[in-house]
Amino acid sequence: MTTLFTKIINREIPADIVYEDDDVLAFNDINPQAPVHILIIPKKPIATLNDLTEEDLALVGRLHLTAANIAKQQGFAEEGYRVLMNCNEHGGQTVYHIHLHLMGGRQFTWPAG
Template identity: 45%
Template sequence: MTDCLFCKIVSGEVPAKIVRESPGAVAFRDINPQAPTHVLVIPRAHHPTAAELAAADPATLAEVLTEAHQVAVDEGIAETGYRIVFNTGAQAGQTVFHVHAHVLGGRGLNWPPG
């Protein structure tokens, strides 16, 4: 999509602090981190929500989750614990409609969030 911020990050039009790349996914630091580790993992192909990605391409959804775990390993938070969050829809807080997983960790993450 020509006006999608995350598609522009994938294409290199918009800079981002890339931490991992795989054939189907890109991981980069969130510009407004909510935890010491806050990385977004996105599919290279545009899918608006997690539900739409799951229906259209379950293998890519699995790749996004695999990359999210590898981010946690690389960031040193896999053993202590981390959270993977998909906000799906505006009411859930999704602001960029290109599916993305938030990988959060590096501090205690109480539930419920907020």
């Protein structure tokens, strides 16, 4: 299944890309929930967290390392930030290609906001 993110990876849909390497793409969310809201996706299509395999361990680690590096580069790592990944409908997932939300630039509260 081709998703919106696959189209962004293939440059069929434009995105404000902030980072890219052979395995990962990061771009600004078009509906930000914080002053900084970046989506970090693997170029390998994986629908949900439930679809991960042992083979994907390093890739998922790269998503998190990319988030930390972007937070440092953009200057909000020391103040703090939130990373979040949704899974399936009840978890709030709307695009079925795993993606890590990196949000910063404001104080977050738990459980929401």
